[in-house]
Amino acid sequence: MRLSEYFLPTLKETPAEAQIASHRLMLRAGMVRQASAGIYNWLPLGLRVLKKIENIVRDEQEKSGAQEILMPTIQSADLWKESGRYDDYGKEMLRIRDRQDREFLYGPTNEEQITDITRAFLKSYKDLPKNLFQIQWKFRDETRPRFGVMRGREFLMKDNYSFDLNIKAGRYSYNKMFLAYLRTFARLGLQAIPMAAESGPIGGDLSHEFIVLAPTGESEVYFDKEFDDIKILESKYTYSEADVADCVKTYTSKFAATDEKYDPKTCPLEEKDLKTGRGIEVGHIFFFGDKYSKPMGATIQDADGKPVPLQMGSYGIGVSRLVGAIIEASHDENGIIWPEVVAPFKVGLICLRVDDEGCKAASEKLYGDLQKAGIEVLYDDRNERPGAKFSTMDLIGLPYQVTIGPRGLANGIAEIKVRATGEKSELPIKDVVKSLSA
Amino acid sequence: MRLSEYFLPTLKETPAEAQIASHRLMLRAGMVRQASAGIYNWLPLGLRVLKKIENIVRDEQEKSGAQEILMPTIQSADLWKESGRYDDYGKEMLRIRDRQDREFLYGPTNEEQITDITRAFLKSYKDLPKNLFQIQWKFRDETRPRFGVMRGREFLMKDNYSFDLNIKAGRYSYNKMFLAYLRTFARLGLQAIPMAAESGPIGGDLSHEFIVLAPTGESEVYFDKEFDDIKILESKYTYSEADVADCVKTYTSKFAATDEKYDPKTCPLEEKDLKTGRGIEVGHIFFFGDKYSKPMGATIQDADGKPVPLQMGSYGIGVSRLVGAIIEASHDENGIIWPEVVAPFKVGLICLRVDDEGCKAASEKLYGDLQKAGIEVLYDDRNERPGAKFSTMDLIGLPYQVTIGPRGLANGIAEIKVRATGEKSELPIKDVVKSLSA
Numbered sequence: 001m002r003l004s005e006y007f008l009p010t011l012k013e014t015p016a017e018a019q020i021a022s023h024r025l026m027l028r029a030g031m032v033r034q035a036s037a038g039i040y041n042w043l044p045l046g047l048r049v050l051k052k053i054e055n056i057v058r059d060e061q062e063k064s065g066a067q068e069i070l071m072p073t074i075q076s077a078d079l080w081k082e083s084g085r086y087d088d089y090g091k092e093m094l095r096i097r098d099r100q101d102r103e104f105l106y107g108p109t110n111e112e113q114i115t116d117i118t119r120a121f122l123k124s125y126k127d128l129p130k131n132l133f134q135i136q137w138k139f140r141d142e143t144r145p146r147f148g149v150m151r152g153r154e155f156l157m158k159d160n161y162s163f164d165l166n167i168k169a170g171r172y173s174y175n176k177m178f179l180a181y182l183r184t185f186a187r188l189g190l191q192a193i194p195m196a197a198e199s200g201p202i203g204g205d206l207s208h209e210f211i212v213l214a215p216t217g218e219s220e221v222y223f224d225k226e227f228d229d230i231k232i233l234e235s236k237y238t239y240s241e242a243d244v245a246d247c248v249k250t251y252t253s254k255f256a257a258t259d260e261k262y263d264p265k266t267c268p269l270e271e272k273d274l275k276t277g278r279g280i281e282v283g284h285i286f287f288f289g290d291k292y293s294k295p296m297g298a299t300i301q302d303a304d305g306k307p308v309p310l311q312m313g314s315y316g317i318g319v320s321r322l323v324g325a326i327i328e329a330s331h332d333e334n335g336i337i338w339p340e341v342v343a344p345f346k347v348g349l350i351c352l353r354v355d356d357e358g359c360k361a362a363s364e365k366l367y368g369d370l371q372k373a374g375i376e377v378l379y380d381d382r383n384e385r386p387g388a389k390f391s392t393m394d395l396i397g398l399p400y401q402v403t404i405g406p407r408g409l410a411n412g413i414a415e416i417k418v419r420a421t422g423e424k425s426e427l428p429i430k431d432v433v434k435s436l437s438a
Numbered sequence: 439m440r441l442s443e444y445f446l447p448t449l450k451e452t453p454a455e456a457q458i459a460s461h462r463l464m465l466r467a468g469m470v471r472q473a474s475a476g477i478y479n480w481l482p483l484g485l486r487v488l489k490k491i492e493n494i495v496r497d498e499q500e501k502s503g504a505q506e507i508l509m510p511t512i513q514s515a516d517l518w519k520e521s522g523r524y525d526d527y528g529k530e531m532l533r534i535r536d537r538q539d540r541e542f543l544y545g546p547t548n549e550e551q552i553t554d555i556t557r558a559f560l561k562s563y564k565d566l567p568k569n570l571f572q573i574q575w576k577f578r579d580e581t582r583p584r585f586g587v588m589r590g591r592e593f594l595m596k597d598n599y600s601f602d603l604n605i606k607a608g609r610y611s612y613n614k615m616f617l618a619y620l621r622t623f624a625r626l627g628l629q630a631i632p633m634a635a636e637s638g639p640i641g642g643d644l645s646h647e648f649i650v651l652a653p654t655g656e657s658e659v660y661f662d663k664e665f666d667d668i669k670i671l672e673s674k675y676t677y678s679e680a681d682v683a684d685c686v687k688t689y690t691s692k693f694a695a696t697d698e699k700y701d702p703k704t705c706p707l708e709e710k711d712l713k714t715g716r717g718i719e720v721g722h723i724f725f726f727g728d729k730y731s732k733p734m735g736a737t738i739q740d741a742d743g744k745p746v747p748l749q750m751g752s753y754g755i756g757v758s759r760l761v762g763a764i765i766e767a768s769h770d771e772n773g774i775i776w777p778e779v780v781a782p783f784k785v786g787l788i789c790l791r792v793d794d795e796g797c798k799a800a801s802e803k804l805y806g807d808l809q810k811a812g813i814e815v816l817y818d819d820r821n822e823r824p825g826a827k828f829s830t831m832d833l834i835g836l837p838y839q840v841t842i843g844p845r846g847l848a849n850g851i852a853e854i855k856v857r858a859t860g861e862k863s864e865l866p867i868k869d870v871v872k873s874l875s876a
Contacts, residue, residue: 005503006505007505007507007559007568007570009558009559033555033558033559035509035510035513035514035551035554036512036513036514036540036542039510039512040510041507041508041509041510041551041555042507042508042509043507043555044505044506044507044570047506047507047508050508065443067444067445067482068482068485069445069479069480069481069482069485070479070480070485070488071473071479071480072473072477072478072479072575072592073511073575073592074474074477074532074544074577074591074592075473075474076473076474091537092537094512094534094536096532096534096544098532098579098591099529099530099579099581102474104474106512106534106544113473113479116473117471117479117481120447120471121445121447121471130445132445132482137510137511137575139512141536141537143537153512153536154510154511154512
């Protein structure tokens, strides 16, 4: 993509309303623009990141055996009356009447809708287990939306729902999600720590929040330093029943708590083994049994032909929130530092002097070569001062910056800067593609 | 994917409410389930098709130079008051009040929202041209939603918006979309004919509908038989100004009209050159100049530093509607016949007798081999009668059916059926992967 053509409205000034780093940087980097309080337009650069995160979340869901569906954003209020949550949910639910004056709502979550689907189609224990996920926009009418996409009203969420014959099988489904979540966050370059959670308005028993560590996170967390040593992506856990149970045990046997639950008097760890940090909640998993299936009549025939209510769990990841969380975990005073897997482009190519014929020609050629090699590249071909180009690249945080200027060009040399470390090196221009293909 | 595990709730009976082929077949094939009138849940098989269509639409947008963004579904009513459409739109607009009693709406289209974004950021003629697209859910509260996803209330649409300095440049943007639309529909296996259109509630001048031909289409269309001979995907049109103008001229110089506009007395064609057929509207393009930019103050500085209103066009493709349109264009009495590019899976593999050890083993091996070769395969490993398996495969319409039964297996033979033609052939099992890789 040529920056001269790209719709990348970066801001020089920090918008006054933005209180936290990710909000400031997303606005300044031209990733989003607020439409209304807590409601955002995703501009090209922001949407590229959102989609990359979405794809990693999807991939890990599929690897765990979940199947993708898509439920509508607008739901009938009738289903929520069946479950008993229509009144409970309060003002956070965006309630709507259609032209026939029927009651609808913009889904804040989808337990009712999915129970309605599965009670229609899942009839026998032979249809189980099932785990259905979607990645869909939700709406929660927060009293005070703030922190940009971290606490928006319209937000993108991956939610899924497991259906099992009994509690033992339900726990297996729960454990699978536990592993899938750890893998998902690790792939996004985040350190995630699962913490026992209250079950909240959705209700239920088995319940964990996944908190990712970020220096500017929203809350203080306390955890066993051994968490730092577990490398989930290097572990040999499969999705077998024994493996996921072992994974859950490994994690839940170590101490971890948010500040709400932490009490130094009851903390089982010695001070030297305790770490503290700031954290951001990015996922939540629940097993709530027959909480919805019972009132909504979602029963299934067991092996004896006896009707039993479906045992269900629900699992959420805040996909749009993760964009903010990754920035909170990875930025410096100059801008964002994207982990390569979610970077909007891998490489920023800077032509230092577009009015220098040789410099322009060499940059154009390298741009073409990078594209041919399948490397995602944003090419700054604007007629701007070098300083403006460097600060734009630092702000938007692409992992590698490649600069071609007249001086280096005389020796056939480009400069490569690694955004994360600031480390610079010189390389023959002809070797750049190979060096970045790794 | 194993059919024994797949959430594919096919129906034996044709649902009484479904009046047209695509609606009947989408329900019977377990692609969707109605949530409320005109609002659908997309089940795994349906969602796979929807995403494939979406990806082709996206790819052609990007090839034309458009950049993807994503606007929220919930919009502030204020913007619509600025444009003057808030009252005009009537009851089709789903109006909402949030907890602060502020007026919002579920976007039926996005001219106001995009104008609000661009007036904030596009300042100079140097920022032009721009063409921004999104693929996002819309809501139109139809009086009488019907025909399944063909006329739903919540529906997926690709909409985009072009921004230019003057009318000449705006027409170039319009012409580019004209070509992009022709290419998109052709890639989806559809014959699309552009027809001059009234500009409708969105307003404007240059305006074409794209009608795809389908034997069970919603309206009668009349067109020059020469349309049958244009193969847009084989044409040499690039997105240069001259090429797209030539493309538009080639198409618009031939007669084509919907039944509303067709009058045998004024039709310029002799009977022998006139074809008629049934058609479905799947796209619409408009150039409407400063209709929104003027009232909303979206101006830009021209080369002389003079403020001028942006010249805009808007362009829509009904992505979820296309799922239905493709089925209307391609089905028979046994079910759907997917064009390969949008088929949920390329191959349906049938193990004729799962209780026969050899048959099962050979099927499992072929299933693994197809997956390894990167071929999307749905494997019917259920313990069902052969007749049920064949009719499920015909119903869901995968392009190729591969059957392994005990009799053929004795000679190392599988049967391959091409869904579209019904043509069957026998092939050594070891050659199946290679034969389907082409």
